[in-house]
Amino acid sequence: EDQVTQSPEALRLQEGESSSLNCSYTVSGLRGLFWYRQDPGKGPEFLFTLYSAGEEKEKERLKATLTKKESFLHITAPKPEDSATYLCAVPPGKGSYIPTFGRGTSLIVHP
Amino acid sequence: NAGVTQTPKFQVLKTGQSMTLQCAQDMNHEYMSWYRQDPGMGLRLIHYSVGAGITDQGEVPNGYNVSRSTTEDFPLRLLSAAPSQTSVYFCASSYSAGTTRSGTQYFGPGTRLLVL
Numbered sequence: 001e002d003q004v005t006q007s008p009e010a011l012r013l014q015e016g017e018s019s020s021l022n023c024s025y026t027v028s029g030l031r032g033l034f035w036y037r038q039d040p041g042k043g044p045e046f047l048f049t050l051y052s053a054g055e056e057k058e059k060e061r062l063k064a065t066l067t068k069k070e071s072f073l074h075i076t077a078p079k080p081e082d083s084a085t086y087l088c089a090v091p092p093g094k095g096s097y098i099p100t101f102g103r104g105t106s107l108i109v110h111p
Numbered sequence: 112n113a114g115v116t117q118t119p120k121f122q123v124l125k126t127g128q129s130m131t132l133q134c135a136q137d138m139n140h141e142y143m144s145w146y147r148q149d150p151g152m153g154l155r156l157i158h159y160s161v162g163a164g165i166t167d168q169g170e171v172p173n174g175y176n177v178s179r180s181t182t183e184d185f186p187l188r189l190l191s192a193a194p195s196q197t198s199v200y201f202c203a204s205s206y207s208a209g210t211t212r213s214g215t216q217y218f219g220p221g222t223r224l225l226v227l
Contacts, residue, residue, distance in 0.1 A: 044154075097167065
């Protein structure tokens with residue numbers, strides 16, 4: 001059974017204070033990974049797809065990386081508008097149609 | 112494209128009442144799914160569909176029914192509402208579910224349900 005664990009559960013940063021969010025997973029064969037952002041009262045919104053270990057993707061102040069066991073979402077010089085819950089997910093395994101989501105990291109960036 | 116739409120945005124039910132949460136997508140996606148999101152529990156899959164006429168159970172299907180008569184629509188029915196079904200419900204769609212390259216999910220805005 002696939003497992004996805006995100007840490008920390010909550011993170012408070014000052015504006016400009018860089019940090020990283022972690023997504024570790026146990027899967028039967030690495031199949032890539034998704035990152036989503038969820039604003040309060042809204043549905044998750046797609047950020048990145050990482051297909052294989054060693055891959056990196058960037059979008060504004062966010063950079064996602066992937067290894068064989070975990071993914072990091074690095075936030076460089078965050079702004080208050082980066083405050084959100086960040087979710088990671090792995091696609092279904094062979095013979096399954098059910099993706100596995102982590103419980104998310106709630107990020108608050110103070111001005 | 113409107114993407115994934117859900118109605119209603121908010122609903123209050125009494126225990127034992129039934130209702131249908133509507134979900135529609137205009138991206139011609141084959142895969143659609145329903146999740147519930149509760150504090151501290153993350154997203155939990157209720158039911159999913161891999162195409163019109165094909166549905167299957169997710170992790171927490173009890174108390175819910177689905178059908179998929181068209182590619183666009185995927186309604187979720189609560190048969191007899193219970194307080195434990197108080198939650199936020201999200202509908203999602205993707206081109207497919209089986210691979211990373213086509214499995215990016217697009218979520219609707221959610222329906223907040225309160226069962227008294």
